[in-house]
Amino acid sequence: MARILVIDDESLARFTLRAILEAAGHEVVEATNGNEGIALQKADPFDLAVTDVIMPEKAGVETAIDLKRDYPDLKIIAISGGGRTRNLDFLRLAKQFGADETLAKPFSADELMALVNRLIGAAERSER
Amino acid sequence: MDRPGEDGALAGLLDAALAETRGGGGEPWPQSPALARLSGYVAARGGALRLIDFSPLKASRPDFWPAANTEIHEFIAAVAARDLRHGDRFVRLDDATYLLVMAQASEMGIHHVATKVAEGVTRELVGRHVLLDFASVHSMSGDAEGESLFRLVSQEEETLDEFLLRVRTLTRINREWRFPREARIDDEDAPDTDIEFIFRPLLALRDRTMSTFLFMPLRPMGDGYISGYAVLDDPGDPSETCRLDVMTLRHAIGAIDDIMEKGARTLIGLQVHALTLGHSGTRNAYRKALASLTSDQISRIVFELAGVPDDVETAELEAVAAALRPTAGLVNVQARLGTGNFQSFRAAGFRAVGIDVYSSGAAEAEVMQGIDDFIEGARRHQLKTYILGVRSVSLYTAAVTAGFDYMSGHALSEAFSAPTEVVAYRLDQPFTHYSTRSKN
Numbered sequence: 001m002a003r004i005l006v007i008d009d010e011s012l013a014r015f016t017l018r019a020i021l022e023a024a025g026h027e028v029v030e031a032t033n034g035n036e037g038i039a040l041q042k043a044d045p046f047d048l049a050v051t052d053v054i055m056p057e058k059a060g061v062e063t064a065i066d067l068k069r070d071y072p073d074l075k076i077i078a079i080s081g082g083g084r085t086r087n088l089d090f091l092r093l094a095k096q097f098g099a100d101e102t103l104a105k106p107f108s109a110d111e112l113m114a115l116v117n118r119l120i121g122a123a124e125r126s127e128r
Numbered sequence: 129m130d131r132p133g134e135d136g137a138l139a140g141l142l143d144a145a146l147a148e149t150r151g152g153g154g155e156p157w158p159q160s161p162a163l164a165r166l167s168g169y170v171a172a173r174g175g176a177l178r179l180i181d182f183s184p185l186k187a188s189r190p191d192f193w194p195a196a197n198t199e200i201h202e203f204i205a206a207v208a209a210r211d212l213r214h215g216d217r218f219v220r221l222d223d224a225t226y227l228l229v230m231a232q233a234s235e236m237g238i239h240h241v242a243t244k245v246a247e248g249v250t251r252e253l254v255g256r257h258v259l260l261d262f263a264s265v266h267s268m269s270g271d272a273e274g275e276s277l278f279r280l281v282s283q284e285e286e287t288l289d290e291f292l293l294r295v296r297t298l299t300r301i302n303r304e305w306r307f308p309r310e311a312r313i314d315d316e317d318a319p320d321t322d323i324e325f326i327f328r329p330l331l332a333l334r335d336r337t338m339s340t341f342l343f344m345p346l347r348p349m350g351d352g353y354i355s356g357y358a359v360l361d362d363p364g365d366p367s368e369t370c371r372l373d374v375m376t377l378r379h380a381i382g383a384i385d386d387i388m389e390k391g392a393r394t395l396i397g398l399q400v401h402a403l404t405l406g407h408s409g410t411r412n413a414y415r416k417a418l419a420s421l422t423s424d425q426i427s428r429i430v431f432e433l434a435g436v437p438d439d440v441e442t443a444e445l446e447a448v449a450a451a452l453r454p455t456a457g458l459v460n461v462q463a464r465l466g467t468g469n470f471q472s473f474r475a476a477g478f479r480a481v482g483i484d485v486y487s488s489g490a491a492e493a494e495v496m497q498g499i500d501d502f503i504e505g506a507r508r509h510q511l512k513t514y515i516l517g518v519r520s521v522s523l524y525t526a527a528v529t530a531g532f533d534y535m536s537g538h539a540l541s542e543a544f545s546a547p548t549e550v551v552a553y554r555l556d557q558p559f560t561h562y563s564t565r566s567k568n
Binding site: 009053054058065087096 | 495496520522523525528529559562563
């Protein structure tokens with residue numbers, strides 16, 4: 001079981017992510033914006049963070065930069081609305097600047113869990 | 129962070145200031161003679177001093193303050209490590225007050241750092257850009273008797289943005305009259321002497337270049353600047369908007385001639401107010417000024433009609449737009465987020481419709497909620513879209529992904545003192561800058 005931080009300004013997105021991740025047995029904590037997410041990570045570090053790219057006040061890429069700089073062992077998945085080319089551009093930028101993996105909406109539960117399992121599994125192997 | 133070692137005199141004065149303000153028997157900081165002496169010492173050496181006071185935050189959030197106190201201290205330590213140079217100092221006077229001494233900085237330079245600290249703290253802790261309710265930044269001077277005179281530095285909602293503009297190099301445009309006498313408007317003999325101009329690049333997202341430079345008037349206010357029609361005492365007076373519009377047009381001519389001479393493919397963006405064109409006297413004055421330009425010069429201008437009321441009738445809009453034609457070429461129109469006038473804009477022949485999120489003062493979340501509908505409405509009527517005043521990386525991200533055709537703001541690029549040749553732009557530039565800044 002991993003502790004996973006979900007950062008998204010949309011409550012429905014957070015609800016969906018929580019449902020998928022908790023069904024897989026993980027502990028989920030929500031943050032509504034990047035600053036809140038960073039504060040939560042600082043208070044009690046997580047194993048993985050899932051962050052939306054487009055959020056007010058602090059974009060997901062900025063959040064990923066700050067999290068990765070201060071917590072290099074934290075795994076980060078960046079998500080964004082798919083469809084528009086420019087959304088994909090920012091997912092690429094998220095990966096360039098700190099995200100370990102990216103996922104374009106809409107995505108299936110299986111797609112998300114495949115990334116989570118791969119990242120959490122890799123983290124556990126590196127700890128041994 | 130706290131103790132200077134190289135400058136004994138500065139160290140001694142800081143010790144005295146600390147002793148006084150920490151209840152060492154002396155005056156509280158607003159009347160501290162020790163701080164006055166410190167200020168005089170710093171000023172005499174060519175530096176500057178600021179006092180950052182978080183007591184409004186402490187008073188408004190007493191439940192939050194104990195934890196915030198530590199966060200503030202750590203945040204300031206990080207800023208100090210990044211932005212302070214040899215000889216500069218951050219000193220904690222008491223649990224809510226910090227003193228910033230920058231040994232070689234100008235007034236602008238120190239205020240930039242102090243405001244960044246104050247605004248950064250409030251943004252990180254309470255999620256607000258505006259520092260007015262939570263912190264204050266004071267400059268200080270000591271008089272000959274050693275009494276301190278604290279002056280609250282003017283704080284407007286856009287303080288940090290204005291200071292970012294201020295630290296850029298601004299060119300003073302030649303204000304000499306260049307047009308034939310008959311093109312003058314009334315009271316031209318009393319031009320605004322404290323209005324300055326900058327060029328802010330406009331990013332064209334399709335080809336990722338900055339090929340248009342928006343020519344903007346600025347006026348000093350306090351320690352910052354105000355921009356656009358806010359520089360006017362009465363933005364609702366057509367004669368004032370006309371004077372500013374004509375002045376802006378005339379001052380742009382020099383830049384237009386320069387880019388033509390260099391063979392640059394750049395365009396210049398100029399605003400003209402709906403009030404200027406909506407009244408016959410001021411409309412004629414503006415058209416006279418416009419008529420004195422050559423066709424080559426006009427071809428380098430992209431006009432933006434500003435100040436269009438929400439309830440404008442299509443016929444009125446067409447009349448105002450027609451006032452710029454046939455002389456003017458490309459004309460865009462600035463609207464409000466939530467506007468329903470796309471059909472009218474299209475009917476009046478505008479090429480693009482845009483919003484200025486800086487001037488609107490709307491919260492970022494509100495802007496992000498409204499821009500999808502704005503773009504959809506514009507596209508339905510074959511209008512291109514632009515967004516001005518983008519001042520954060522988060523809004524930049526949202527605006528790019530929403531699909532704006534053009535955008536401008538200090539989150540993308542600094543202001544320029546003169547237009548350049550077309551500049552290529554990479555989408556990751558704001559993040560590269562953020563990453564570099566965060567790392568140091």
